[in-house]
Amino acid sequence: MKLELTRVHMVGPAGSGKTCAQQLLLNEPPPTKSATSSDPHSDVRSATSSPPAKSTTEAQSSGLTLATKHTTDSTPIACKAVKALRIASHDGTETWNKITEDKLLEKLAASLKEAKENAAAQQIQPLLNKLKDAKKEAQETQEEHLNSGNEEQIDSEPNSKHSSSDSRKSEDSKESKQEETPQGDNDAGDVLKDIADLIPKAGAQLSEKWVYIVDSGGQPAFQELLPLFTRAATLNVITLDISKDLDEKFEFMYRFDGQNFPCDRGMKHTNRKVFNSVVSSASVQKPIDIPFVKHQPKHSMSFVLGTHYDVLIEKNKNNKEAAKAEVAKMSDDLMSAVPHLTKRIPSVHKTSVIYPVNTLQKDERMQSSKNILETMSKFTEVTIEIEVPVRCFAFELSLEKKAEGKGFVTREEAIEEGKKLYMKEKDVEIALTFLHTSTIILYYPQIEVEPKLVFVDPQKIIDVLSHLLALTYVSYPIPATKLVPKIDNTEICDLKEGYFTKDLLEKFPKVFSDKFTSEYFISLLKHLDIVTHKAWVRAGDNNSIDDNIYFIPVALPAYNDEYDNDLPKSIKPLYYVWTEEGESKSKNFVFVPQGIFILIFVHLLKKEEIEFRQDHSMYRDTFSLRIYIKGKRCTLYIINRYRHIEVYFNGPKNYCPQVRKLITTTINTISSEQHYKNAFPCPNGNKQCYCIVNEEYKVANCSKCDLNDISESDESYWCWFNSSSGAEKAEYNGIEPDKTKKDDQKPPVVSSEFFPEIKDFEDDKKMKRTFSTQLIKEEQEFIEKVNVILVTATKNEYRAVMGATDPPEHDGKYIKVIIKEESEKAFILGKYGLHNVAVIMTGQGPKETDKVLTSIRKIVKAKYVIAIGICYGAKEGKTKLGDIIVAESIVDTQNKREEKDTIILADTYHCGEKLVNIFKHDKDFGYEADKSVEVHVGVLVSEFTLHRNEEEKQKILKYVPKALGGEMEANGIHRVADRERGFEWIVIKSIVDWGNEDKNKDWQPFAAVLCARFVLKYFNDPVREGDLLKEQ
Template identity: 35%
Template sequence: MLEGLDSNSNKADKLVNVLQTTLDAHTNPDAYLQEVCSALKEKGQKQIVDVVNELEHALFISTMQSIDSSSASVPTNKPEDTPASNRIQGRLEKWLKEGKVELKVTRINMHGAPGAGKTCSLHLLLNEPPPASTDSTPIACRAVQATKISIDDKNKWERVEIKDLLNQLASHLAEAPASSDDVSDCSDKLLLEEPPKKKPTDIEVMKEISNALETGKFQKLSTNWVYFIDSGGQQAYRELLPLFTRAAALNIITIDLTKGLDEKCKFQYHIDQHMYPIDTDLKYSNRDIICSTISSEAMLNPIEIPYVSDMPDHPHYFILGTRKELVTDEKLKEMNESLREYRANDKVMKQNERQGSIIFPVNTLLPAGSKEREEASVELCTAISNCAVEMRIELPIRLLTFEISLQREAKKKERSFLTKEEAIQIGKSLRLDESDIDEALRYLHNVTIILYYHEVLPNIIFVDPKPILDILSHLIAITCVDRTKLHLLANPPPSPDEMNNLRNFGLFNKDIFRIIGKQIFLHSNFKTSHMIKLLRHLHIIAKVENRKEGDYFFPCALPSYDKLNPASKVVRPLLIAWEIHNRGTTTLAIPQGLFPLTIVHLLEKKDKVDFCPVGKGFYRCHDAMSLRIYKEYTIDIINRYTHIEIRFYDCKEFCPQIRELVTDAIKEAAKISMLMMIIFLH
């Protein structure tokens, strides 16, 4: 891939050399080269277009760098020793004065059991055909960005791609009035001598945006956006989901109406149109998932973002029932009555306040293109829009253009990430200096789908986080599927020993990433060691010492416990439950993701905590773990889903130290701010 880019760059240089004589004689060489590029691209041949794209990109960067150098001597009022918080605030204020977009943003997370219809519901919301494939969704998909539109007074949402964003910005720019200020000569060089008759290229649009910011042409742009995060419903996936998604204003909890509220969900994994049951004692019903989602999301603190107004104080919940065509009105009424406990919760949206109905029933498999599907889509969009949970963000046009440029460059390079150096070069084209880039990336990490873990991976920007989520998803999935299908997740498949170590002990070596994440590791700037560093930073895995089965422990790869041994009759178990104050809700479930994080935090206390031997009487499961404390005591820590239970089988007088050790790990896992209060019962 890199060789191809170098080749295009060399060909672009040769093209310039061929035209050098004409360029030397031309009064405006840059404009002439743009005309040549336009003429060549009209030929439409892919090789020509690739070369010209490379030349256009070089032209744009060169032009903007010349502007940077011409304005480098302009004094600034920015103090040298400003604290980081004031520094980014000052930069945001400066960028906002240049031009801003007022975003009305609704963040939506999709929850539900496997096969409940989350992905099908998303397609219905966008009035797109039902998905052709039924393969399992990974931990989370790349956020779908949509925009709200109104046609014939009907609410509709349409998927938005990079090109659509550029066109929207270009259209707004074209409508903006000309500035009364004189435009400098160097800015004039950014414009073509004659307006192009054809649609402008991405480079031209970004160039015009940058020029408009410099000349004061850009007015405020207002638009409505919706971010959807679709997620996998498998139990282990649900535990990892909170680590990769922001707190959402609206959580759509999808339930299959044909399953009932208290029927335990059959967890399974779909791949290549085949279903593989997950061998586990089923603990989650539709009611459990509703309760777990509401309690977990309610514990998340909202993101603190500058220049945000109308931020909802609490997450809200929308219960969506799929396969309504297969249940009677009487059955639906019965299910609504069974959820009457949520009628008093003003965070749970009501379908009909007077009738007390909570579930919004839909048929997600209506035929594509049919009038019935369009009407169902409009009805669902309207119901969600009426939840009124949008927040308003004032985003500098310069940063929005920077985000679009990052996405465009990653797509061009066929990569899911960019390096810091690549981001710096892109920033230069938008007059962001190197010191601006880090602050800009941190801001985009909070308000967009871009992930930037500057503490541990300062040189990597994940423009599309899907590949790293796929790696984790596959690491879990290979423990579930038949060996005949392993090659679809890992090629070549892991050895029997590797599979046994992962499935039974939760242990692996980093080399396994090379077979389940080949695509992302093709580039030398992202290695398996980077993935390990990220997972350790997020406390998803723990480093272990002197284990022949592997160097890293991943609790989410382990199976669930089947049954529990009798508790000690001498020492009563310690129970830990949660309460949320000042939010009108009392939680009765463990926050998603907290249990495996607690186990990892405990194992990171290497001088105090270690594994127990694997054998009869000890647990090595993702929801129950036996641990050796201070080398002589044993505890069982069990996720009861309404509380955490800690069993201690040794000296009763040592209970206070055990309690302190475990609760400290829980506080670290939750970063304390996620939990409003911990109630201890002994």
Template identity: 35%
Template sequence: MWGGRQPDFPEVHNSEKKRSICSVVEVCHVPTGTWVQKPTTGNPPLGIEGYAAAVIRNEIFFFGGRCGHDVCHHNSLYSFNVDTLNWKELSPTTSHHGPMMKSFSGMVALRINDEDYLAVIGGQGPSSNTPPQPGAQYSKGGNQRCNEVHMYRLKTGEWTSPTVTGDRPPPISQFTLTSITNTTVILFGGDIGGLKYNNDVYIFEFTDTSVKCKKFSNPGGSVQWPQARDAHSSVLINCSSVPHLLVVGGAGTNDCWLLNINKMEWKELTNIPDSVTDRYWHSLSIWNETQTISWIIEFGGRTGSGSLLSDTTFIEIISSAGDLVVQSVLDINEYQKRRIQDAVGKWMEEGSVDLTVTRVNMLGAPGAGKTCSKLLLLNEDPPTDDTSTPIACKATRAAVCGKTWNRVTRDNLLGELAVDLNAVSQEKKTKEPPLPVVLSLPDNTQPAAEIPLDPSPTPQKKPDQAVSSETKVIEEDKEYHTEAVVQEILASQPKRIHKSDHWLYVIDSGGQPAYQDLLPLFTRAASLNIIALDLSKPFNERFDLMYRIDRKFFPCYSKSTQLAFFQSAVSTGASFKPLDISCISKKPTHSMHLVLGTHYDKVNDDTLREKEEILKSSMSSLQSYLQNCVIHHKKSIIFPVNTIAESEERAKYSEEICKAIWYHGSDASLEIKIPIRWFAFELSLPEQSIVSVKEALSIGERYGMKEEDTKQALRYFHNVSLMLYYPEVTNVVFVDSKPILEILSQLLALTYVDDDDALASISDKPLSLKVMNNLKEGFFNEDIFEHLKSMSVIFSLPEFQLSDLIRLLLHLNIITKLEDDKRDTTSFLMLSFIQ
């Protein structure tokens, strides 16, 4: 937007203040409805009011106009490059040649024989002007109207006078001149003098040297035809196979009309708000968003009472069943809200992220430094206490950034999604090929050449309140923008914390014996197993396994070695479950392993070499394909680290290990195109640890996910994190696995803990000696769960009760049912007791 009458505009020929005002353009980004002010370079025109404008590709051409003082008019021609924001004078104001110095003329762009032309028609200006154009007519008086027709050839920079034939309009100004095709133009309305106004339609057909004019008048009778007018605005609507001219407002009028140019039939659009139609000298632009949707942008002008306007209105017109229908009329605030809603809908339904995803298990004996190692790899500070980890912790989301890892918090993810949504709302993608528009005039007039529509995006549409009697009913789309998580995303500052296409889900196990006993719960697709071995302790020395509860440790009367942990991790990693998710493009091949030698600061190089030899010897007993699944550090198996190192040393360790994993751990990764709605779904899952599948499906439905979509999302999160989803046997999802791990940990603890304090922390009721003895052998019946303190949490939903837990444990082969047992009730045996 440039120029026009403005408050406090200096009414002078030229001044520094005038140049300053004229050196700024207002730019509306139509996909979002936002205006921004931008400075320009070069000298802008002096004709600030009543100029004529036309567009050729990335240039806007401005002709003539009034200065704003006295009767000063111009016939200069300027170009404005919308990419460089630079003005260029093509033809100066002069009284010696070209069109007369005038305002309120019309100008259009033409394309003839692969050359660009501009055509200028009519207008008004002072009588002391350029020499008259041969064949043109001029009204009498000091302010003359004319019916001049000039062409400007851009290739040569010359003004020419084409030969005019047919129904030439009378001297006329303040009409609209609109391109239909590359060589065909339509004129409507205008001031023809003597307080008379035009309501005839003129079609101009150009060649490089001539123009043929054809007039269409109101045939009378019952035919709809707009009243005469001037100072109105018009645009051509090309969102259907038939071109239409939209006419809005004008001096002394308060209506809106649509002309089917092929049939030369007018139709008044009723129930359009007065705020749209009650104005004149306003601007009207069009954005063909799709083949069937056009947005008309109305700005400024004067009201019927003469007040200056500065509002922006957006009129949505759709093509439906061969007819054009006004779908909505929105002020700028409503439009911006609508665009956000549309962008969110498009984003939710079409958006996706290509990710490489790796599930990382932190394994090792208790106290080996798994948690410290995880924080080291995430480039975070070491913990301030030595609190041991329970059986396993909820997965930590991390992004691989330049061979380093960075934690992705909820706020980070919201910020990342805000960046992606912002990008989608700004982008322009062609979804459909444009339709050609063919001009077919009535009365056997020859059709003009085809011209294509501009390509444009195809968003999901949401209906607005009907504002026209022609409005059609459209099925309402889902209002994604009302969802709490989407509101969080919209409120988040778009901030790309970690630009990455590789994510990790890091699971920290506590090293307790229960982890091995419950291994089927943790077995997923192939993973990257980071095995922490304490270099300061012997690899072969047996140590007592401990059960931890309430930060207290109790002996389990079982022993193991660090080497046994290593061999168990590598061997069990060879067994994994295949993935069945449709949007996975590459499945993991097999698990990979990396050995971290922790407490490196407490040993010397000789000790490190000794540990290396022990590990190599242990590996020789493994099958050869397993030996090839261990990531090496140069020629060594062990990556020695000081997990409590600080600053530069810490960053060096982190980068070195992450780089090795990046280069050599890809066999444990999957590649997937994750729909954006999956992230919104995950963020929308309630805070409670357990939700019913029915509730999860309902959450997915709010984001337009079908039942199978939601089930695939649940399978994905089940496979990469510690979310537990077993639809074969239960109707709940463990968003946080803590409740089920806790109750099973307490059950297992009863099999090897004798300490009364520990038993009191586990059980609400005393257990008989018979039950305790059975437990020591791995036998139990269903009644045992009534004694466990964590029972109330895990059985909080009616969809998951004791029978469901038993069925799940049987399905996972954690327990087996004893069919011929001689005990009083149905009994079960924990399979970990079978050697």
């Protein structure tokens, strides 16, 4: 099915009318729930914000009566996506018609049935044509024999008229049938069976135009979490209350139970600040990695909807022209600060980017909706084109039905639903991945809680999290106890400091069940990096440690400049500034992307060398941490100024590069594809200007002033950067450093101890050779205790693994066992840490790996097979050279191909769960070399192909958007495992290049050694009870 999908996000400050605007777009009536039962209307200002008293007084003194509106409870962090069909009218306009899952199922079945009938008609058409020709010939012959008299004429005119009429009726009926929405209450199971049976018979490509609309809460804390639960929009509808001036200060409010509660404890916001933040976040959004995608926009567009236009008109004494002029002035003022975004925020109302509207109007509501949609239709680059298998689409709708009433299904239930559509388990996995990346469905199989859940409607999760934050806004006991009965004030006080326990979650009514437990909810929040779990020292509680407390930084208040005066002065702050997506060389800077600061906070708290400061208050956008470097305690301050992030450090200057690396690595981990730069504050005091750092040439150029006033010898600035250490290390080892490459492009030098020549360990003095049929008793007993086979493919991988392997015997000799019948196949016996292993070198590619491993396993019945070596990286933004990839799964792209009407999908093979659980815990790793690298856990593609260029590589990787890299041997290991079913396997490899035309071998020795030493680290651990590698 060719699906044209527009993803719409309703964004804007709380109370700006997002929900009402969505209802207007769908041509639905405005909300009717009022603020209180006794007062059905409330002042528009009091319902959305708390402006200065002066503004209200002026409005009242002028004699104006501000328009009133209905108010509803605040929207949660995000709402389930509303599906709508884009319907083209006869007059060329467009409407968006909301449709339920039941109707979509019926519509799909009807479309498939029609396609089947059309296909059948095409097959019999030649026969019908022959019959038609024969009938025409017979009629002509008959007419030749007829007399010319009227009495002998065949009066065919009535029949002709009747036929013409029937034809028109038939065409009208057909057209009507195509346009109408399916009716009836057919059983969903019957409809799904019809769909499954019709798919192979339809013989045609269906086509649909959809809109996904996601509404969201406008409170700042809610907006910080929004990116974690939604995918990037193609069209952001930004609602701004234009009854307020751009710089009029107001508080964000949370509405509940007819009351308004301030969210940020006195902090003020403005329309301008909200607009800049929203458009900045939109401008750094990356396109979604969706399987089956054929086309998608390079960036999202924004449509600014000016709400409360009726109030603005009344403020201008009902002078509409004056109100229009004021809107145009607001538009010019807003865009003057972001002129580089004019292509992404085009004019929608003559020369204005603001489309003014009264979202609560009742008269001519349909026409207003059409007018807005007609304007939006001019945004041509907001549609994603996906050619998605119909089964995948039907599968989503079947999950919707299965999840009714609870919001989720188990993975096992999803597999059963897939069987009804004749889908195999691997097809279900692909479909779930597609739905996770393209819809609001959440599927995280990595969470170590059983059963695995698929949140078809994650609203339950989002509502619990939204109410958890709302408890920090509302008053106690009422209405707090309406949100969570039995909650006590101590729990609310703890929550305002960012702490909560599982006991609090258990008090949420009718949320958790035997499958969706509070433990699962916490595991999900930890996986999303919303909360972290440590043993916290509780102040005022005799310094007792409570390891059952969870920390959620987004529940903290906004920063109030409390410790600006305490910030270190001897070391200048380091800035992180962001540029537009795809504009790494741009001087057009955008605000800090929403959500990223909270992730930085949580990621840093996971580091063993970091702990909280107890003597400073904590905020969701500012924190101070104690950091330990070589045992010395220092303090790190990180502040989100929204235009940029500031980093301060009060430790020794020579530690600054390590601090910068810590923060930079953290940001790369959570936002690898967003463009940011390091900068210093402008020495001229220009707050709109940054001194952008060029580390290679050790200069900092001002972005606005065009100056370079920072001396390269000023260590108060340049202490953050230490670009000479890599070169000094190389020179110390007697090697002339490569001056043509940056330090992060040059691999550290590897010593011969870790990377010996093959002749050094295969020499007769160091290696005993024997045939598999001539093993002595001791050798046979050693083999029986071998529980791991280490697989290498290349000589560099073999050298690195052997450099980490000790001989098994006291005489210092390795044992090379040769398969007598196949003399080219052999394995080396040795000790890898504390464990007996067999090391093999297979050669490159799955075929050779299959052949060698099959032969070796006839003798070595090990329970585990680990492939150690090198690979290419998928994207430079995701990973770096030398980084280690622990494969959770392998995707076989060898047989993936596209045919005219079919996409043959890649197969996914999961690595051994026990092995993944052993190696997945490290976030970074280093041994004795100068460079430490990150450890990634995820997907590797496997295909026996050397890509000639980046374009060729990306053609393969577009079908596996989550891939971290690729290699060539894993498929061979899987084939053996699939046949023999007697062992677990895993692939662990280090990145040496990017799989394109820029290949070089410089990184291969270091990467191979790094990977071998990473595995050795775990093999050196003492045997513990229950250790799966304990057999020795």
